[in-house]
Amino acid sequence: MGKIVVQIFLLGLFLQVLAVSAVDTNRLNIWPMPKSVSHGHSTLYLSKDFELKTDGSKYTDSSGILKDGFSRLLDIVEAAHVIDSNLTDSDQPVVLQGLHVVVFSLNDELQYGVDESYKLSVPANGKPVYAHLEAQTVYGALHGLQTFSQLCHFNFTSRVIEVHQVPWTIADQPRFSYRGLLIDTSRHYQPLLMIKKVIDSMAYAKLNVLHWHIVDKQSFPLEISSYPKLWNGAYSISERYTAADAAEIVSYAQRRGINVLAEIDVPGHALSWGIGYPRLWPSKDCPEPLDVSNEFTFKVIDGILSDFSKIFKFRFVHLGGDEVNTSCWIITPHIRNWLQKHKMNESDAYQYFVLRAQRIALSHGYEIVNWEETFNNFGNKLSRKTVVHNWLGGGVAQQVVASGLRCIVSNQDKWYLDHLDIMWQEFYMNEPLTNITNPKQQELVLGGEVCMWGEHIDGSDIEQTIWPRAAAAAERLWTPYDNLAKDPRQVTGRLAHFRCLLNQRGVAAAPLAGGGRVAPEEPGSCYMQ
Structure with a gap:
């Protein structure tokens, strides 16, 4: 955003928040707006x-x-x-x-x-x-x-x-029962105290699900007692979470009304698993996705989910399933032979892996969340206890609920916090029920989630990347549709007030005037940035 545009924005914001202060009695400054x-x-x-x-x-x-x-x-x-x-x-x-x-x-x-x-x-x-x-x-x-x-x-x-x-x-009362925020502790480790700070700030905005994307390709920081070498895939010996740490996060969140949705993303996004257990890789030269032909792969998944069930008490577990490049399965001889023996191509094997992981999760009492690629590729084969997590774009939620499955909306063009060019106004105006008019199908949209992917996020910048844009989505998910502003300019002053309130409470929420993680443009009041 150019300096002239910022100055115009600040002038408009000044006109809306003129005289707004902690002692102003003439404005209604509650976020999210009640029913x-x-x-x-x-x-x-x-x-x-x-x-x-x-x-x-x-x-x-x-x-x-x-x-x-x-x-x-x-x-x-x-x-x-x-x-x-x-x-x-x-x-x-x-x-x-x-x-x-x-x-x-x-x-x-x-x-x-x-x-x-x-x-x-x-x-x-x-x-x-x-x-x-x-x-x-x-x-x-x-x-x-x-x-x-x-x-x-x-x-x-x-x-x-x-x-x-x-x-x-x-x-x-909330409009949607699922109002989530994803944090990613694989791309960068987040200290326990920072995760707790994020949970506190979620409660301020009435978000109620912390989606913990714990592990990914880059690192495996969580202790799994069934397979203790898995966390050899952590970045360092100190950038790890013990099982007791994870239980503490769940307890801390629960006492604030927030569920923790744990995710293991399989079969892709799992290279770090093989640091401790190389047998999980197709080969050292081609280590991802996890080896679909090896029974040990599914024993490890079973062990992880068994350990999860003792810690993560939320009804759902997230099994990922996105961005699976099956080329390693094709070029690795023992997997290629296994595919031929079972009369499968790589697409069949992808489906086999996802559905088998689902059955393991169901055996531990979980219902399943999967990223939308699983629906796009074989939606009619998914367990009816699947929640499809939309992220690639618009129109998918409409197709999911039409098929009778449930859906969570996180379309990346509007609700990905790591996309720093997405303004808070776009977060506010993103409607989970777009083009879904059938009341029974609307009920299948559990809600939505803003996603704080961690490639460029660590403890130094996570808060100002989340806030205040996540608050804009939080009102969309909490407040009745008829009470929502039809033009985000109508709520600019109130959101600015909430952002300043977050600052007063020790949350490093960034100014409104820009995309994510912007700095104040110039000296001035918190309410005019």
């Missing part, structure tokens, strides 16, 4: 002893998920400034004493399709005054806490946290 929201014009301030009340709730919170969520709420609300007011609860304005949370379900299992709805109300007065949050599950309550956090602002005069525009009445 239903109304507000007033009064102000409360948070008591210095702001508390969580749960009386009347069926949910016992024996695991501490709600209590921890409330503690994080206080942390992020109070993180931006030091609260040093001398105000007491007897001073004006009216004091908000705490948050009364009622959760109706006793169950805190996190799975696909869990009820994430909530209702949040903040009254303008009462004796005493409490905000009220109701949810069917604790995970809906966590979303309500995130929304409440965005209603809180620091007052630079009184030095307290205030809630403006009360009374608030918000009823909310």
